[in-house]
Amino acid sequence: MVLVELATGTIVADPDEVATVLEPTADEAALSAAAGGNAGPIAIAFPSFTDGRGFSLARLLRERHGFKGEIRAVGHLIPDHGQFLLRSGFDTAEITDPDAVQVWKASLERIRHNYQPAVRNPLPLRWDASSKAAGMLDETLGKTGDLVSRIKEVAAQIEGRIAFSTSLGLEDQVILHAIAKSGVIKSGAEIDVFTLDTGRLFPEVLETVELSELRYRIRIRLVAPDAQEVEELVSRDGVYGFRQSVENRKGCCEIRKVRPLNRALEGAQGWITGLRREHSDARAEVPLAAWDADRGLTKVNPVADWSTDTLMAYIAANNIPVNPLHARGFVSIGCAPCTRAIQPGENPRAGRWWWENEDKKECGLHVNENGKEKEKAA
Template sequence: MIERPNLWQIPQPDKAVLENLAYKKELLLQRLRQIEDSHSQVRFASSLAAEDMLITDLIARHGLNIGIFTLDTGLLPQETLDLLKLIERTYPDLKLIRFQPNRAQTQNFITEQGAQAYYESVELRRRCCFLRKIEPLNRALNGADAWLTGQRREQSTTRSELAFAERDNARNMDKYNPIFDWSEREVWAYILQQGVPYNRLYQQGYPSIGCDPCTRPIKQGEDIRAGRWWWENKDSKECGLHK
């Protein structure tokens, strides 16, 4: 692989992060067990990002009773699909369920608005996100009494006030963000130390990975979500999953 030093690179852990990692790991495990003990049907919405792979690794290693699913939008990069196969080989006892969008609804959207309508306006992009992410998410959470995510405060301005626990009033259930206070460097310290599988796109300058047409690599020093919906204002860069 050709190195491109001008692009974002996976952060390497420093001494302070490594010294504190065992504590952060144990605290996260306590949080996950607290969530597990407080609910009967907990589900983890994994985007397959590094953050989500960290949580997945702990769930798998400790046999936690937390169901895991991912949203296969139909527009995922090949590298993300390859990661799904790697997850199956790495965690053979883990059941990761894939939810896909309603094919008829997405085809109607493409027919009416065009195959790349998401570039035309925030409204159309969010409509595409609704069909490919939110509608499948609603199905994935049917019957659950709590769900959790891999969101972190550091990720964007829209997540700066993120809390560990919140209430999803729209779905009438509790919602948790167990690594809300983890730094990017801490996440990668765990990933690299534990040999957790991750998306190859990270090695190509992608710190935040979504659908293929809506994701691009970024340069060093840019906001880590600058490559997501890069044509939009930074304050609109949410798909609606967490609203």
């Protein structure tokens, strides 16, 4: 017998074996007696995998009797029970076959968010465990400055699909080179490389896509915004309405970038970006890895601690293909109407939405609803 923590799909190393056992026939008096003054676990028996009375008992313990301790499922259980156990308020499940733990974990990961409210919402529990795991990954990545080793570690630690959203900028090209050199894709790691095709990219960006695909033999998927939403946006604000106000510009970014990104990240367990601390004051504390609670995944910024000198030296040493716009003074490259070249000494982000006076200019891809960096808020 092993005990599986449903919130994380992991084995409980030292389970408390002393538990009050309730049969599915338990009445109100038995529930009250079990919950009253009991801080220890309550085990609810499932005599067969088709007997669902245990789910109701767990809900009653949480809702009616306010039980805050561990509720454990025991008996005839199958992996498909996992999500129902979570939503009903169970914390752990006792299974007979230790080799089935991975099957249980896979079943729990198939549906990453509850589609109906839970009695004892398991997502914060999962987020807490995942946040700790992301923190451990951040610490591990910080112990090596070798980018290829960092990519290998990310692929080893994050199970499932890892999304790499590239803008084809300098940092992203370095990361793409490291992914190709690491061989993790060929060895079976599921890394989905994509870029947001907003409909207003510089031609040089698309040329860099093609050149990179030829060089690294990695397909870079183009993710486009919803056509109807774009039509409605332009009809409402005009072709260049994003220059009329910050609100209009952020609305344009929302439709052309944020929503397509969120769609592309659905179901991913990890998200690799090219954020660096030198980009701006708002990104000065960006970690190498952190748990993104809003999206339910681990966000990895493998070159966050790199200096510009380190970045440029790596590009030169490895003959990495870069966007030709960089040679013309374009440092941070977004949509063509919203990007200009910068002058020597200007902040790298000064060329983005240069007509705005905000200190922290972001498109919304890396900030939460309060306008703060997600990594800072985590």
